[in-house]
Amino acid sequence: MNAPARKLRSNFPRGSYLWAVRNAQWQAMGIPEEDCEKPKIAVVNSSSELAACYSHLDQVAKVVKEAIRAAGGVPFEIRTAAPSDFVTGAGARGAYMLAARDLVTNDIEAAVEGAQLDGMVCLTSCDKTVPGQLMAAARLNVPTILVPCGYQASGEYKGQHVDIEEVFIHSMHAQIGSTPVDEVIGMSRCAIRSPGVCSGLGTANTMHIVCEALGMALPGSAPVAALSDKMFTDARAAGARIVQMVWDDLKPRDILQPGAFANAVKAVLSIGGSLNAVKHLQAVATEAQNGVDVYGLFERLGPETPVLAGVRPIGEHLIEEFEAAGGCRALMKQLQPLLDNGVRTVTGGSVADNLTGYQPANAEVIRPIARPVAPRPAIVLLRGSLAPEGALIKPGIVERKVRRFSGPAICFDTSDAAVAALRDKQVPSGSVLVHRGAGACGGPAMGGGASRVVFAIDGAGLGDEVAMLTDGHLSGLVCKGIVVAEVAPEAALGGPLALVQDGDTITIDLDTRRVDLEVAPQVLEQRRAAWTKPSPQFDRGWLQIYRRNVGPLAQGAVLTRDTAE
Known part of the structure; x- marks a missing residue:
């Protein structure tokens, strides 16, 4: 180890107020004075x-x-x-x-x-x-x-691998009615070891x-x-x-x-x-x-x-x-x-x-550039009239048969309402399920259960037949269907997602990396004039502080700096 070469910011002049009171505290904790x-x-x-x-x-x-x-x-x-x-x-x-x-x-x-x-x-x-x-x-x-x-x-259940992802997925399948509740209980007992x-x-x-x-x-x-x-x-x-x-x-x-x-x-x-x-x-x-x-x-x-x-x-x-x-x-x-x-x-x-000098242990699990596991990116940033500031989709590594999806919107302001509609078979095949009000401000903090809706779509057997669009975020374990997340600007801030109505045509195109709302500009202007900002959630405590101060996704949804001074 090199010899100390600089003054530490934690050190104060011996006998000074800050040195003395800290030394008193640390002596009581058994920390020697020389430390x-x-x-x-x-x-x-x-x-x-x-x-x-x-x-x-x-x-x-x-x-x-x-x-x-x-x-x-x-x-x-x-x-x-x-x-x-x-x-x-x-x-x-x-x-x-x-x-x-x-x-x-x-x-x-x-x-x-x-x-x-x-x-x-x-x-x-x-x-x-x-x-x-x-x-x-x-x-x-x-x-x-x-x-x-x-x-x-992770663990095993009935001879098959099981981890928290399976528990999450099948718990939502159970809400739809496609997995018995006893199966979810059994998985939950074995998933984490x-x-x-x-x-x-x-x-x-x-x-x-x-x-x-x-x-x-x-x-x-x-x-x-x-x-x-x-x-x-x-x-x-x-x-x-x-x-x-x-x-x-x-x-x-x-x-x-x-x-x-x-x-x-x-x-x-x-x-x-x-x-x-x-x-x-x-x-x-x-x-x-x-x-x-x-x-x-x-x-x-x-x-x-x-x-x-x-x-x-x-x-x-x-x-x-x-x-x-x-x-x-x-x-x-x-x-x-x-x-x-x-x-x-x-x-x-x-x-x-x-x-330098390091070599991977298994070039089949982690492959060289010349021999990738997938020909297309597994994460795609989309833009378009519905997401002028961007949106994210995770197509995965399996080559998709459908890379362009266009269909009528069916809109929900809560995940509970979306899951209930899926359970009651009220989401038609070919539609685009819009789940909004789940952004950094509207959620707030992107709460709103968008991932639950994704797994409910899967449980309803609609994973290849219904697309989803949300201003919320997804669990890192989600990699199913055509699901566009973190649409920005979010609906609570008056982003285009707020103006979507049932029946509007939405087009998602992975090859052009676009997500668009097929509605005439003059119609959107009329809707914009009639739109009112939703009432904010939470009026006390930490979530109020967060909601009032969170910045946009383009800045990472961090608490904003005060620029008034």
């Missing part, structure tokens, strides 16, 4: 007993803190909100899920910036904590490493891979099985590395450069990852104030980035197979000719340095 001069590292822990995603993080925190002490630092464990889609999605129509992402960011700011700590090791787990931690790193710009804390073991995040390539595993592709996690650390020897080895390495990063003053904004975001976008595209990664990456770029247009990157890079791996739910490989093949590091090696190899990473070296 007041060492790098003080936040171990950001979202441990919670509410969900399996977080139930193991205290074990990881212990290992990280030991490594920090051994490397000459002083760890301070801090806690944040711990949102889990399948648990905290129960209240407020799911609005707490995305809103909690920004709460995580602010939890970290209050603790780390308030205490003037020198660096952070963030224990990443479920969907929203990962971007929340990345956003905090970009905002505070103190040396930071993210540690992927692993995926859960250990702590950790969803075992498919949903939002959590996608964002763990994003951390490494951005250069914010150590090479080879994503994805990883929760509580495995490898996970603990990586955690120890991160605890040791962060201390030297503090002395080197290697900050997130040194890493989160435009080239790093382009690399991360290519990584997501090459695995057909979660659509949610788009807005989360944009939120990180917004906090980093680097001017990167992530939506523009997905639009531009999508057609030229090959799909190199097919992991559930877009393919047949399990996440365990993807990890065994080398995970993100192998993916980056296969993508290397397309990457910005010069950007820095938390190792202190470049992407090229981290990949």
Whole structure:
């Protein structure tokens, strides 16, 4: 380790007010006085007993803190909100899920910036904590490493593989009447066999891979099985590395450069990852104030980035197979000719340095560029008269027979109403189901259960016969049918989606990358004049604060900066 070469921001003159009161607090906690001069590292822990995603993080925190002490630092464990889609999605129509992402960011700011700590090791787990931690790193710009804390073991039911995706899908099938309730109960008892995040390539595993592709996690650390020897080895390495990063003053904004975001976008595209990664990456770029247009990157890079791996739910490989093949590091090696190899990473070296001499373990699971698993992009950004600011669709890797869908709209303002109509067979074949009022402002926080509607369509046997359009977002596990999500501007802000009426023709074209409303301009002008903004949801508490301050998807739906001063 290099000798300390700079003053730490956490240190104050000996005997001064701030030194004295902190020393008094820490003496009472058993921290020696000489440790007041060492790098003080936040171990950001979202441990919670509410969900399996977080139930193991205290074990990881212990290992990280030991490594920090051994490397000459002083760890301070801090806690944040711990949102889990399948648990905290129960209240407020799911609005707490995305809103909690920004709460995580602010939890970290209050603790780390308030205490003037020198660096952070963030224990990443479920969907929203990962971007929340990345956003905090970009905002505070103190040396930071993210540690992927692993995926859960899935199970078997009646001799077949079962994980949380099957439970989600079939629970909605049960509401439609196409799956017996007892089957869903049986699956739920077997689907999760250990702590950790969803075992498919949903939002959590996608964002763990994003951390490494951005250069914010150590090479080879994503994805990883929760509580495995490898996970603990990586955690120890991160605890040791962060201390030297503090002395080197290697900050997130040194890493989160435009080239790093382009690399991360290519990584997501090459695995057909979660659509949610788009807005989360944009939120990180917004906090980093680097001017990167992530939506523009997905639009531009999508057609030229090959799909190199097919992991559930877009393919047949399990996440365990993807990890065994080398995970993100192998993916980056296969993508290397397309990457910005010069950007820095938390190792202190470049992407090229981290990949030198490395070879993927299985070129069938993670293929080379010359032999992709799919000829077309697995994530497509659409524009058109219904989505002038963009919309997202995940066609998957199976070649679609239908790449252009045109049909009459049938409109719903809640997911409950849409599911009820599907259950009652009131959604005709050939129609476009419009689910609106579920955007960042209207939901708020994109609560509204759009994913439930997708799986209900599938359960009704209409997956190839009914398209769907929503301003809400989808679970990272969703990869079914022709479903256009995150339509912007959203309906609650008066976007074109708000003007759609039953019977209007909507056309979705994957080849031209357009989504259009086939209604005469003068008719839309009349509807615009008659339109009134819906009454806002929630008038107190955190959701009110979020609703009043959230920005557009083009900025990542982050809380906006006050520009009045």
